[in-house]
Amino acid sequence: MTVKGTTPSYWTKSYFRRRKSKEKSWRVGAEPEKIFLQRVRNSLGKNLVLLDIGCGDGNTVKSLANKVREAYGVDSAPRLVEIASKGAAPNVHFKTGDARRLPFPSQHFDRVICQRGPATENKEFAREMARVLKKGGKYVGIHIGERDKENIKRIFKRGQLYRSFVRKKSEAGRQIALLKELGFRTARAEELNPTEYFATLRDLIARMKRVPMIPHFNRTSDKYFLGRVQKELTDEHGIRTNSHRVIISAAK
Numbered sequence: 001m002t003v004k005g006t007t008p009s010y011w012t013k014s015y016f017r018r019r020k021s022k023e024k025s026w027r028v029g030a031e032p033e034k035i036f037l038q039r040v041r042n043s044l045g046k047n048l049v050l051l052d053i054g055c056g057d058g059n060t061v062k063s064l065a066n067k068v069r070e071a072y073g074v075d076s077a078p079r080l081v082e083i084a085s086k087g088a089a090p091n092v093h094f095k096t097g098d099a100r101r102l103p104f105p106s107q108h109f110d111r112v113i114c115q116r117g118p119a120t121e122n123k124e125f126a127r128e129m130a131r132v133l134k135k136g137g138k139y140v141g142i143h144i145g146e147r148d149k150e151n152i153k154r155i156f157k158r159g160q161l162y163r164s165f166v167r168k169k170s171e172a173g174r175q176i177a178l179l180k181e182l183g184f185r186t187a188r189a190e191e192l193n194p195t196e197y198f199a200t201l202r203d204l205i206a207r208m209k210r211v212p213m214i215p216h217f218n219r220t221s222d223k224y225f226l227g228r229v230q231k232e233l234t235d236e237h238g239i240r241t242n243s244h245r246v247i248i249s250a251a252k
Contacts, residue, residue, distance in 0.1 A: 006212060008077035014210050015057060015080060023206040029194035032245035033115075036142035037063075039190075039247060040113050043138050044068050048110035053099050053129060054117020058084025058092075065092045068111070074102060100124050107134045114141040120175045120248065123182075130182045130252065137252050139179070145191060145244030146171045149213055151233055152241055156214050156225045172246045179250045187250035196243040201230045204239055 037060070044050065044067040052061045055073030057080055065071045066089075074097045075081050084094045097103040099118045112119065112133050119129045119141055133139060146164040153159035164171060172189035179187040198204040205226070208217045219226070233239050 008075075008080075011056070011075075012077045012079045015077075015083075017206075017210045021206050021210065023203045023210075024199035025197060025203055025207065027194045027196050027243055030192045032142060032192045032194070032243065032247065035190075035192065036115065036140070036245075036247050039249060040064065040111075040140050041067060043111060043140055043249075045110075049108065050111045050113065051102075051104070051109040051132065053102070053112060053114045053119040055084060055094065056080050056115075058088065058094055060113070060115055061092055061094075062088060065089045072104070072109070074099070074104075100128055102128050102132050104132045106131050107137075108132050110134055110137050112137065112139045114139075114143075116142060116144060120178060123178060126178050126182055130179075130184070133252050135252055139184070139248070139250045139252070141175075141248045143171065143175065143246045143248065145193070145246045147193065147242065148244040149196075149241050150244070152214070152229060155228045155232070156222070158216075159214050160212055172248070175246065175248050176250075179248070184250045184252050187248065190247040190249070191244070192247070193242055193244045196241050197237050198239040198241070201226060201239065204229065 046069060048068045050064060050068045050071045052073045055061050055075045058073050061071050061073040071092045073084055073094045076098055078096045081094045081096045095103050109132050112129055118125045120126045144160060146161040149159060150165060153162055153165055161171060172191055176187045176189055205219060208214050229239065
């Protein structure tokens, strides 16, 4: 799920920060992104047409291109679409577009995927995703859950999906209810919550600067909270937190 106030330029800057970053972090337990990609691969076929909403640099689309007849990626950041288009196979196409007004005809895709993007952020986005998906088509998405980085959120008293977190509103439940309201025949959620470590506070700060884990993060004004994080969340391995992810699989 995206965060209110982020823009195409925000995500472009985030992409280049990630490429330059030497952040050291790791997960212990399930690997949500790998599980998501396996769910996607299991749903594909050689005669199908695939769309990735919020495709970023296009690496996911390119990795799946040999599994489908045609693959498309759409992103609101022109610079990322430009990067994605470089070296793309003949059956892979990228477009710049707003996920609320996708530049494709209705019922055009057999499969739609979304990797921490906006496809099910709210009814407006989800309705548009459903519009371009064929009857009988399938949606697979991986999204950040409300309990992601929960111990850090408690210290900062803010964070991504913080309101849902404090109100104990399930992001998985919200998305399933939304998809069923839009007429999807089936919708199910798989929740994964592995431990995540940051080697040092500097590594955690690098992540905070790159993604809206803590909206409006500022190293200077948030110095008190960072001190608490280092003191309260550090064990013999590093700074310990969690990585809550929700994988949604739905059929229209």
